[in-house]
Amino acid sequence: MEIELSNRAKTVLFTIITDFIRTGDPVGSRTISKRGALDVSPATIRNIMADLEEIGLLVQPHTSAGRVPTERAYRFYVDSLVKVSDLTTSEERMIEKNLNPPSREFKDVVRETSRVLSEMSRCVSMVSTPGFSETQFKYIDFVRLSENRILAILVSKTGMIYNKLIRVEEEFNQEKLAWMSRYLNDILSELTLKDVRRKIIQEMRSEKNLYDNILMNALKMSRNLFDAEIIDDELFIEGSTYIFDYPEFTEISRMKEIFKTFENKNNLIKLLDKVTRADGVKVYIGSETNIQTMRDCTLVASPYRKEGNILGSIGVIGPTRMDYAKVIPIVDFTAHLITRLLDEE
Amino acid sequence: MEIELSNRAKTVLFTIITDFIRTGDPVGSRTISKRGALDVSPATIRNIMADLEEIGLLVQPHTSAGRVPTERAYRFYVDSLVKVSDLTTSEERMIEKNLNPPSREFKDVVRETSRVLSEMSRCVSMVSTPGFSETQFKYIDFVRLSENRILAILVSKTGMIYNKLIRVEEEFNQEKLAWMSRYLNDILSELTLKDVRRKIIQEMRSEKNLYDNILMNALKMSRNLFDAEIIDDELFIEGSTYIFDYPEFTEISRMKEIFKTFENKNNLIKLLDKVTRADGVKVYIGSETNIQTMRDCTLVASPYRKEGNILGSIGVIGPTRMDYAKVIPIVDFTAHLITRLLDEE
DNA sequence: ATTAGCACTCTTATATGCGGAGTGCTAAAA
DNA sequence: TTTTAGCACTCCGCATATAAGAGTGCTAAT
8 A cells, every 4th residue: 555655744654763773772753853854843843753753754662662664664765755875886896805605616606606695785685596397407326326326416507416316126327327417417418497398208209109218217206206396495594693684583492483483495486486586676574584583574585697697595584673775785785695606707 | 439338228319319319309307207218207307418418419409409519419319329221122113113214224213213212212212323534434435516526425334424525627527437436436336434545655655656647646535535624524413492491491591501512512522523433322410421511411321333333322311300211211221222223225 | 734741651671579399407316 | 538508698579659751632822
């Protein structure tokens, strides 16, 4: 629903939110009046505040405290009030300087970017990496571990590695496996996963006529491999200890709740997935995350790409009272940074 | 240094420790007297307690509180007093029933075992997995990612996968790479890492005479690969939220410290490494861990094996006031369980 | 429409008092 | 000589009382 506010009301709301973000304390009419952005008396401010409270943008923790912004207020703030400016080049330089991935490998780059992101934003940061089904096929290989156990190794175009144990009845020696993988690599090269599935079925039909047992086996094995939603995406979480710095989470039971959410990951993966399907920085405030335990928390996230394709999302979780004006551009920059790093190769 | 105690003193110490483990409250003379294990008056107990305090086995948090065991006391308790009994079969059954790894793959088994361990012990659990250098060579493969980037994939005999990005000057097509890996698999099969290194150097000498450029390249690449202490071991941590259940860690700053230690992992890896070199269950109490932030914490850990070879360690971290009599056998059983699961294949 | 003034509410910090738990010491009992 | 009862003492934890401060809503005057 639309929110219509007079300029004055906007100014008051803006002042309250920025002040509250800075200090964490409820903001009173006196304080706002003194800020001088409006040059009216506290009493006038109080009237405006009462109005804002009626619309559901402010609440008081108790009768004689100042006002605190509601979720709706943050939403409105993020949508219409906040001024996000780009980072200065010196800030960008700073971030890049802090970034020292141990290698140029996909996972290392991703994790290190996440680390820096959490450091810069002083929030918990998360990165989702694509499940195999999201990426393009690059390479498959089979390794014989024992008589009836074969390790399938899949490499995506992005250089990520997925693997899966396969149990087989009959025995394959490594040579046969090499043959199988060569064949599969040949026919599946560069396909997206959807196409891989189709291709396999199609090949199975035609191979049936050739009666080539080994290749048929290769196809069967790979079909099982690609059929199961085997290889789920991962989620890296960095800087979870920043939670301890926020007074709103000091209660032990609350902390436990939050850390449980981090430990479980499922809900967060789902949430980040939504971002991955979107474009640009997205902000989920409190209940918008659809995660009960994430009340009073905000997710700011953005997808990242490689060679134009979205691979996953990177973002931060912090209190709803986070410094949006700073965090949003940082997330944005970091998402671009990771994209650049991945493409640079 | 040796600790000599009369039977009576031992009984008192034992009672205090078990009581403190159970409740977390300092134990007074009255309580012990009432327990009835000794049937003397509180006054007598007080005398004994004063003695124990003098030796450094007990302390009082303040003048008029009961006594609390010191680190030394726990050490003595673990070494000489505690009665660890094996788990009952029903308990063992219970653990096994809870264990449902999503696959029989090494990492999944390890992680799931860790999860169950933390659940049973109500402590944070950790598992270290072997770095590549600890295991035996099984398989190597190269995947061409782009003109000058090659992905090396290593599989250990245990079925663990390690990978490393290699940058090359000249271009190799996938066929050449296949050739190279075939060759390497041939000569390195089943060797331990130490032998792999030697073998590579040895081969380089002899190949030099053959002037086979591709194979020489293969050797060079693999030497880089195996020379660098590239592929470090990992550490899985599960159930870190159990920390919140212990009153001794309620202070925020303390919690932050502990979680930082979990996040960093390095120190913990080092610590678990010590265990890996040992045999059977090891207990590190407080400062014995050599980690400053782990004061008031105890690590109980044991190595696990596959086919007789030690791969890593599994263990739990909890307050020094943990239930050793329960935790020690649980860790022991779990280590054997994981060993069994890995061998069962 | 705005604002000064004021009574009112609620929180937070500080002081105060008191019961309880546990001790150490002493002197008596075993 | 060892054990124990008795007692004075200490310190914590808890509840209660009190005061200061911050902020509000309302009213009446500007």
